[in-house]
Amino acid sequence: MAETGLSAxxxxxxxxxxxxxxxxxxxxxxxxxxxxxxAGASGDFNPFHYDTELVxxxxxxxxxxxGLLTAGILGQTLAAWxxxxxxxxxxxxxxxxxxxxxxxxFRAVVTRTYESAAGNARADLDCTVWSGDGRQVLKGSVTLxxxx
Amino acid sequence: MSDDPPTLExxxxxxxxxxxxxxxxxxxxLDPDPATAFSDVPGVVAPALPAPVILPVCSFRxxxxxxxxxxxxxxxxxxxxxxxxxxxxxxxxxxxxxxGETLTVTESLARTYDKTTSKxxxxxxxxxxxxxxxxGELVCTVxxxxxxxxxxxxx
Numbered sequence: 413m414a415e416t417g418l419s420a421x422x423x424x425x426x427x428x429x430x431x432x433x434x435x436x437x438x439x440x441x442x443x444x445x446x447x448x449x450x451a452g453a454s455g456d457f458n459p460f461h462y463d464t465e466l467v468x469x470x471x472x473x474x475x476x477x478x479g480l481l482t483a484g485i486l487g488q489t490l491a492a493w494x495x496x497x498x499x500x501x502x503x504x505x506x507x508x509x510x511x512x513x514x515x516x517x518f519r520a521v522v523t524r525t526y527e528s529a530a531g532n533a534r535a536d537l538d539c540t541v542w543s544g545d546g547r548q549v550l551k552g553s554v555t556l557x558x559x560x
Numbered sequence: 561m562s563d564d565p566p567t568l569e570x571x572x573x574x575x576x577x578x579x580x581x582x583x584x585x586x587x588x589x590l591d592p593d594p595a596t597a598f599s600d601v602p603g604v605v606a607p608a609l610p611a612p613v614i615l616p617v618c619s620f621r622x623x624x625x626x627x628x629x630x631x632x633x634x635x636x637x638x639x640x641x642x643x644x645x646x647x648x649x650x651x652x653x654x655x656x657x658x659x660g661e662t663l664t665v666t667e668s669l670a671r672t673y674d675k676t677t678s679k680x681x682x683x684x685x686x687x688x689x690x691x692x693x694x695x696g697e698l699v700c701t702v703x704x705x706x707x708x709x710x711x712x713x714x715x
């Protein structure tokens with residue numbers, strides 16, 4: 413199974429095969445500062461990410477990270493590994509909240525390789541993000557390959 | 561608030577992909593390759609940056625309401641923002657977006673449906689945004705799913 417390094421920017425999709433993996437990446441622990449920086453950069457000021465009283469009144473144990481913060485870190489991790497120009501599709505589903513203090517672990521594994529209609533190499537990967545305590549917080553998929 | 565599924569008018573606006581916004585968002589997203597902001601020449605800033613993968617979802621800041629469509633719907637009283645959760649997103653890129661270009665965004669409410677779960681009824685909103693160049697080239701499509709927990713399902 414091929415292993416390639418982060419920030420290579422020279423990934424050749426044709427070299428990937430089922431079972432190839434992106435190098436695991438760890439980030440965090442996530443702090444309120446991460447949430448504030450992301451809120452300022454993105455404009456996502458949903459009170460669930462800063463108003464403890466509100467989220468507790470809605471049944472949550474505390475504020476949690478914006479889902480797109482986790483998805484965005486995944487996106488930049490994939491881009492650093494594969495090169496941004498190779499990202500054709502990215503889909504994410506938010507499975508569990510990311511709480512303050514959670515470390516995040518990013519993984520991706522190739523499930524299928526094939527050629528596009530124009531003959532460009534393509535690879536589909538399953539992506540997952542886990543908390544340090546073993547909860548899967550995000551599940552997704554990405555398709556890599558040159559644009560047709 | 562009515563139980564009928566709400567509707568939302570389609571909105572189109574210009575989205576300038578700014579260098580500083582790309583840099584700011586990349587840093588907030590813990591980009592493992594922050595040196596992409598600088599060229600190989602010491603002290604010279606790269607003329608264009610690849611936009612962070614999720615940048616398209618931030619385009620609302622250039623729209624008429626300065627809010628994501630789902631928040632606009634909340635501000636119009638069509639959904640209860642305090643009961644909203646993000647379900648997921650799908651991005652499709654025909655090419656990478658780079659700072660310095662201006663795209664045209666078209667936002668629409670593509671689909672609304674209810675699902676009955678063990679915890680009650682959840683309402684799903686699928687919002688679609690397409691990004692075109694001034695010449696009409698489709699660059700990217702983003703589909704966002706938001707979920708509203710209907711009243712009576714707290715905790």
